[in-house]
Every structure is written in structure tokens, then in C-alpha cells.
Amino acid sequence: MMAIQSHPEAFPVRHHINTKLITETARLVSELGGFRYAPNTPLVGANAFRHESGIHQDGILKNRDLYEFIHPEDVGTNCQLVLGKFSGxxxxxxxxxxxxxxxxxxxxxxxxxxxxxxxxxxxxxxxxxxxxxxxxxxxxxxxxxxxx
Structure with missing residues (x-):
């Protein structure tokens, strides 16, 4: 779904899926299924849009498309700039x-x-x-x- 939405030139098809519900749906499936998905799971994991590295943070602040060609809002979550020892x-x-x-x-x-x-x-x-x-x-x- 996100490949189709992010690269329309490569995928000449359309979908009518509300991608803003992807994260919420993943959490619901995880809860009902009795399992946890890994923090590094693409799009829905806790670390999918979390940036601590100074160079990534700088890139996000200057031009978020450098590190997020799929925007977190498009899948129902947000970007987090975590301050830590690698931050600039x-x-x-x-x-x-x-x-x-x-x-x-x-x-x-x-x-x-x-x-x-x-x-x-x-x-x-x-x-x-x-x-x-x-x-x-x-x-x-x-x-x-x-x-x-």
C-alpha cells in the first residue's frame, strides 16, 4: 500500500485504503493476537520514525524527505527526535x-x-x-x- 502511495510513477494503480489507520490497526492486531511486534518493525514499530543520530536529526529538520520518504502521519504516527548521546x-x-x-x-x-x-x-x-x-x-x- 505504501509503495503504491509513495511511488505512483512506479505503480500505475490506485487503492482506497486509509493508510492513516495502519499503526492503529497493527496495535489492535497485536493486542488481540497476544503478541508484540518488534520496535524496529517497518512503519509501525516504536523506532520506525524515531531519530537519535545527529546526522539523521539534522537531515529531518532540514528536509524530512531525506530520511522519511513515507511520512509518519501517512501511517498514523509521528516523528520523534530523541535526544541522547548521538544527538547534535x-x-x-x-x-x-x-x-x-x-x-x-x-x-x-x-x-x-x-x-x-x-x-x-x-x-x-x-x-x-x-x-x-x-x-x-x-x-x-x-x-x-x-x-x-
Whole structure:
């Protein structure tokens, strides 16, 4: 289905399948069938659209088609840029901007990135709470909320 949808020039046929239900359907089949599919299962696995590698994250942020010629929304899921020891500055800045830390200059980002890398060497994934701690202040967008 996704090959037909993603490469119409190679497959001169059409289908009327709602591909946005693929992930939900896979979860339902897994639950009803009493089995789990692997995290690296194409299209529906937890890692199918998860990116931790700095070069992949940078590519996704610049032009997502470089690494996702099938967009996660087309199969009912989303892209995840996971911050960890392999992440780069671009992904860190992106996450900080999403959190409301959008006033960092290059020098401040460089200092923060060193702290981030040090923390990432001891922790598998860096969460928003960790970034708030590294920043030393809660961004305006999160004031009054409770981080999980």
C-alpha cells in the first residue's frame, strides 16, 4: 500500500485504503493476537520514525524527505527526535526552541551543548526536565505546569 502511495510513477494503480489507520490497526492486531511486534518493525514499530543520530536529526529538520520518504502521519504516527548521546546541536536547539528557550546565542548554545553531552554520557535519553535543569530556569512556556 505504501509503495503504491509513495511511488505512483512506479505503480500505475490506485487503492482506497486509509493508510492513516495502519499503526492503529497493527496495535489492535497485536493486542488481540497476544503478541508484540518488534520496535524496529517497518512503519509501525516504536523506532520506525524515531531519530537519535545527529546526522539523521539534522537531515529531518532540514528536509524530512531525506530520511522519511513515507511520512509518519501517512501511517498514523509521528516523528520523534530523541535526544541522547548521538544527538547534535541542531536537534538540541530545536527542542529548546519548542520548549520556549529561543533566545540562546551561539556561544550560550555551545556551553549548553557541552553540558548536554556530559549528561548524555551518563543517561540514555535526555528529557525536557533535564533540559530545564541544564538551563537553570523554566521557560515562559512551561511556567505554572508540571513536567513529567
Amino acid at each position: 546541536r541542531h536537534a538540541l536547539r530545536y527542542r529548546l526552541n519548542l520548549m520556549g528557550y529561543d533566545d540562546l546565542n551561539a556561544e550560550e548554545l555551545g556551553v549548553l551543548f557541552l553540558k548536554f553531552k556530559q549528561l548524555a554520557s551518563t543517561k540514555v535519553f535526555i528529557e525536557d526536565e533535564d533540559l530545564v535543569t541544564l538551563m537553570g530556569k523554566v521557560p515562559p512556556s512551561l511556567k505554572g505546569t508540571t513536567l513529567k
